[in-house]
Amino acid sequence: MIQSTRDGFEMAEDEMNRVHAETAQGKQSIAVQIDMKNWAKQEGLWPSSNYGRIVRRHAEARGWTQEGFTGMEIYG
Secondary structure, three states: OEEEOOOOOEEEHHHHHHHOOOOOOOHHHHHHHHHHHHHHHHOOOOOOOOHHHHHHHHHHHHOOOOOOOOOOOOOO
């Protein structure tokens, strides 16, 4: 599909999407969040615990933490 821009140029829809890109969450990220929420419910942490604590405890339970990490390597 071709769209006209404000300046009168025509651009393909894919190019418009690339130029006006929005952030999107990937399938792996969604899967981890679903797993983390289910785990937190099972551990009695959901919904009363701080989200950062849930992320940290989930990562520890899954063995995803490593010595020497600053915490910036794991995003919650």
